[in-house]
Amino acid sequence: MTERLDQIFVLLKHWLLGYLPESWQTPVGVIISVVCIIGLYPALFAITTVLERKGVGRIQNRLGPNRVGPYGILQPMADGIKSLTKEDIVPTSADAVVHFLAPIILVVTVFMGFAVLPMGRNMVLVDMDAGLLFYFAMGASTELSVFMAGWSSRNKYSLLGAMRAVAQMISYEVALLLSSVVIVMMTGSLSLVKIVEAQNHYSYGLPHWFIFTPWGFAGFIMYAIAGTAETNRSPFDLPEGESELVAGYHTEYSGFKFALFFLGEYVAMFSISGLGSTLFLGGWMAPFAALQFIPSWIWFFGKLFVSMAVFIWVRGTLPRLRQDQLMNFAWKFVLPMCLLNLFVAALWRFMGDGWLRWVVCSAILILAYVNIGREGMRRKNFGPRSYRYAE
Amino acid sequence: MLGDGILKGLAETAKNFAGSFVSKERMTTVEYPEERLPLPEAARNFPFLVYDGNDWEKGLRCVACQICEKECPPKCIYIEKSKDKKPDYVGKPQIYPAKFDIDISVCMSCQICVEVCPFEAIKMNTEFELATDDRFGGLLLDRKQLALSNEYYHQIHPTEASEVDARLAEEKAKVEAKAKAVAEAAAAKAAAGAPAAPVAAKPAASVEAKPVPANKAAEVAKAPAMATAPAEPKPVPGTGTDGAAPITAEDKKNAETPAKTNEGEAKAQGEPKE
Numbered sequence: 194m195t196e197r198l199d200q201i202f203v204l205l206k207h208w209l210l211g212y213l214p215e216s217w218q219t220p221v222g223v224i225i226s227v228v229c230i231i232g233l234y235p236a237l238f239a240i241t242t243v244l245e246r247k248g249v250g251r252i253q254n255r256l257g258p259n260r261v262g263p264y265g266i267l268q269p270m271a272d273g274i275k276s277l278t279k280e281d282i283v284p285t286s287a288d289a290v291v292h293f294l295a296p297i298i299l300v301v302t303v304f305m306g307f308a309v310l311p312m313g314r315n316m317v318l319v320d321m322d323a324g325l326l327f328y329f330a331m332g333a334s335t336e337l338s339v340f341m342a343g344w345s346s347r348n349k350y351s352l353l354g355a356m357r358a359v360a361q362m363i364s365y366e367v368a369l370l371l372s373s374v375v376i377v378m379m380t381g382s383l384s385l386v387k388i389v390e391a392q393n394h395y396s397y398g399l400p401h402w403f404i405f406t407p408w409g410f411a412g413f414i415m416y417a418i419a420g421t422a423e424t425n426r427s428p429f430d431l432p433e434g435e436s437e438l439v440a441g442y443h444t445e446y447s448g449f450k451f452a453l454f455f456l457g458e459y460v461a462m463f464s465i466s467g468l469g470s471t472l473f474l475g476g477w478m479a480p481f482a483a484l485q486f487i488p489s490w491i492w493f494f495g496k497l498f499v500s501m502a503v504f505i506w507v508r509g510t511l512p513r514l515r516q517d518q519l520m521n522f523a524w525k526f527v528l529p530m531c532l533l534n535l536f537v538a539a540l541w542r543f544m545g546d547g548w549l550r551w552v553v554c555s556a557i558l559i560l561a562y563v564n565i566g567r568e569g570m571r572r573k574n575f576g577p578r579s580y581r582y583a584e
Numbered sequence: 585m586l587g588d589g590i591l592k593g594l595a596e597t598a599k600n601f602a603g604s605f606v607s608k609e610r611m612t613t614v615e616y617p618e619e620r621l622p623l624p625e626a627a628r629n630f631p632f633l634v635y636d637g638n639d640w641e642k643g644l645r646c647v648a649c650q651i652c653e654k655e656c657p658p659k660c661i662y663i664e665k666s667k668d669k670k671p672d673y674v675g676k677p678q679i680y681p682a683k684f685d686i687d688i689s690v691c692m693s694c695q696i697c698v699e700v701c702p703f704e705a706i707k708m709n710t711e712f713e714l715a716t717d718d719r720f721g722g723l724l725l726d727r728k729q730l731a732l733s734n735e736y737y738h739q740i741h742p743t744e745a746s747e748v749d750a751r752l753a754e755e756k757a758k759v760e761a762k763a764k765a766v767a768e769a770a771a772a773k774a775a776a777g778a779p780a781a782p783v784a785a786k787p788a789a790s791v792e793a794k795p796v797p798a799n800k801a802a803e804v805a806k807a808p809a810m811a812t813a814p815a816e817p818k819p820v821p822g823t824g825t826d827g828a829a830p831i832t833a834e835d836k837k838n839a840e841t842p843a844k845t846n847e848g849e850a851k852a853q854g855e856p857k858e
Contacts, residue, residue, distance in 0.1 A: 251604045252597045256613050510597040511590065526586075566586025 199488040202229075203315050226318045230307045237497075238459040239269035245505045252509035276452035284347060284445050291345035296446065296453035299338035303457045305331040306464040311386050313477045313490030324385040325377065328468060329370055332423065335461060336362045339432065339442050342454070346445035354441025357516065358425060358432030364523040365422035365429075371531035372415040375408050375538040376472045385468075389476035398482040402475040407554040408538040411562075413473040415531050417503075420465040422523070424458060426504055428511035431519060466500035467493070526565055533561050625741055628708035630688045631697050633730045636673060640731035645705035647672060648681040652697035652706055660690035661697065672703070673752060674759045684727035688714065704748045710740045 197204065206225055210218045243258065243266060250257025258265035283289055309324035311317040321327055336359055343355020377383055380391040392402050403409035422429035433441035443454045470476060474496055477489035514522070537554050544550035603610045614621055631652075635643035648665040664683035672678040697706050709732070716722030738745040 248601065251601045254600055254604050254610045254612065256611070256615070259615075506594060506597060506601075509601075510593045563585060 195486045195488075199314055199490075201488070202313070202490065223318070230318065231304060234304070234307065234460050234463055235456060237463060237494075238456055239273070241459060241463075241501055242272070243268045244501075245508075248502070248505045249509045252506070273452070276449050279448035281448040281450060282445075286347045287445060288345040288347070291341050292445070293450075295338045295342035295345060296450045296457065298341065299335055299457040300453050300460070302331050302334040302338065303461045303464060306461075306468070309385050310464070310467045310471060311389055311476055312467070312493050313488065316477075316490060317386055320384060320386045323383045325373060325383045325388075328385070328464075329366075329373075332369075332461075332464075333362075333366055335457070336366075338457075342446070343442035346442070348445050350438045350440075351442050351444045354432045354434075354438045354444070357438075358442055360516075361422055361425070361429065361431060361519060361523075364520060365419040365527070368415055368523060368527040368531050369419035369423055371528070371535065372412045372419060373468075373472055375412045375534055376403060378535070378538050379403065379408075379542065385471050385476075389471055389478065392475040393478055395482040400475050400478055400480060400482070402473065402478070404473040406541065407551065407558050408534055408541055409473055411530065411534045411537070411558045413469070415527055415534065416469055416473065418527055420469060421504070421507065422519070424461045424465055426458075426462065427508040428514050429519060430513055431516060434513055436513075462501065462504055463497060466497050466504070469500060470496035529565055530561065533557070623710045623740070625743060627710045627740075628695060629693055629712050630691050630709055630714070630725075631686060631695075631706050631730070632709040632732045633684065633727060634705055634707055634734055634737050635731050636734050638733075640728070640733070642670065643733075644680055644727070644731060645673065645703050646681050646684060646727075647678040647703055647705070648684075649702070651700050651702065655696050655700045657694060657696060658690045658692050660687045660692075661685070662687075674756050676759075681727055684730060685724055686730060687724050689719065689723040704752060707737055707741070707744075 206222060209225065210222050213221055246268070247257035247259075247265065258268040261267040261271045283292055306328050308318045309321050309327050311320075339358045339362070340355045343351040343353075343358070346352070376388060380388050382388060382391070392400065394401050399405075404413045425432050431441075432438075433443065438444070443451055446454060470493065476496075477493040479485045479487060479489075479492055537557055540557075541550050541554050544553065600610065634645050635641075636645065637643035648663055650663050650665075653659075653661045653663045662683065662685040663681050666680045666682040669677040669679050693708070695708055698708055714723070734745070734749075737748075
């Protein structure tokens with residue numbers, strides 16, 4: 194029974210495919226999975242927007258939306274209808290083709306990332322050997338769409354936003370990759386299914402998730418920071434800073450194209466959270482051996498929602514960084530820590546079992562954290578600013 | 585250490601998040617159309633005309649003296665006098681406004697009309713939901729729309745209204761006492777000297793004229809008395825601590841005004857006769 198419930202979606206798909214001739218089964222199976230993914234994540238996006246607005250509202254001691262439907266849960270419907278019925282404006286001097294393509298490319302590449310994410314036991318669209326590589330390749334192409342949007346709008350705010358976005362995303366892409374490389378080093382595989390399997394054993398009822406190791410914990414923190422920056426989330430939301438750039442690269446978008454950008458951003462958050470839980474939090478695994486009877490997909494989506502809640506919490510807490518702070522943080526703190534983490538992971542691998550590697554690895558990481566944090570992030574006094582021309 | 589500020593901030597927002605579900609002090613939102621805060625007693629928006637009794641047309645205190653029309657800085661009041669007269673609260677026949685319009689799109693809520701009115705006939709309303717889809721007709725209020733009962737006045741400005749009622753009652757008592765004295769004197773005179781026929785005729789006329797308004801006056805006097813009763817207890821329902829400070833300010837102002845109002849009244853009572 195537990196087994197049946199765990200595999201319910203897989204069984205359902207096979208049951209449906211059973212009615213088809215054999216030659217059709219593979220392509221139709223893929224289409225069914227793709228449609229499920231494409232239907233599911235926008236639905237989650239709709240739920241998340243209203244939860245986010247209510248959550249941030251509560252953080253600021255407000256009520257949040259509560260007018261549409263009971264407790265405001267139908268708010269996303271109203272938003273959707275609004276953005277569908279709004280006029281779609283393309284600026285006269287904009288590059289119409291690129292302007293049109295940018296949101297589509299964003300959404301497509303963001304959804305492509307889900308192809309390799311295992312969302313439950315046996316629930317993965319493509320079990321690719323180079324799944325992680327594929328994921329990062331797709332993740333990196335969102336930068337292209339952001340820059341297309343900013344460039345084609347022919348608006349200086351859009352362009353500035355796009356420039357910021359590209360600078361930020363490239364800087365943090367490095368950290369994102371390096372923080373995930375430790376996982377590849379330990380599991381010896383780029384396949385996300387294998388990575389989850391590598392964490393799939395328990396001792397004393399507790400799981401062997403990678404976050405419960407010194408290098409895994411440090412890697413997770415760096416991954417979370419880089420992932421937040423990669424999805425342009427607060428406090429790294431400089432590319433669309435409402436207060437200084439109107440809305441950054443999507444200033445000139447209206448109606449449904451704007452909604453697509455919004456959707457792309459949130460789906461990218463889901464995807465980054467999903468990858469993060471796959472890499473560090475055991476993917477679809479239960480947190481305790483005793484809870485394994487609960488279906489794997491519930492654990493995966495539970496972890497997804499918890500990380501979304503953290504995203505929302507952080508958004509409600511931290512103010513936006515300045516551009517130079519952002520860059521300093523990326524290159525002077527996150528990157529050195531990630532590089533050091535590679536070394537620590539290697540050390541862990543070759544020190545063998547025992548308590549000594551825990552002490553050594555933790556000590557190296559903590560010392561580095563304290564020192565890099567103190568030295569690299571110290572406020573430097575450059576003296577009074579001098580203006581050469583503006584006086 | 586790097587990051588402890590972030591943790592502190594996260595703890596603070598988490599406290600806010602959880603606290604907003606349990607603490608009424610944190611959640612200060614008033615969901616306006618359904619819930620609303622009681623307006624402070626000193627709140628004011630646009631003027632309205634006070635009437636006594638139940639019939640707004642009969643009980644209107646306004647005597648169309650047009651002082652407010654003349655004083656109004658943005659000139660938003662328009663008054664037309666009536667041809668006939670009707671008795672006012674003391675029973676004296678007075679003309680009344682055949683037309684009394686206030687254009688609230690012009691009115692600037694300065695309350696000068698209220699301050700100059702010798703008859704306590706125009707007061708400030710607190711009603712603020714005046715949105716309309718007709719910006720000309722919808723914002724031009726005629727006397728029917730403007731007329732609101734004394735009870736309503738007691739509801740929105742309890743302290744001020746009781747003071748006004750007390751002042752009017754005093755005024756009326758004085759007039760009645762005077763009339764009584766005059767009548768008594770006349771009666772005494774009539775009793776003393778029968779030959780003074782033309783003199784006797786005059787008081788007789790005034791005595792004759794008295795009973796009808798006296799009835800009316802009693803009726804009018806009852807209404808304020810009734811209206812004053814609920815306003816007696818000091819902590820007025822519907823007025824929270826917000827109202828406290830404005831009330832005292834109002835009190836002070838009212839304490840100054842009676843003398844002025846009496847003067848004005850004396851002047852004004854002369855005026856309609858011209």
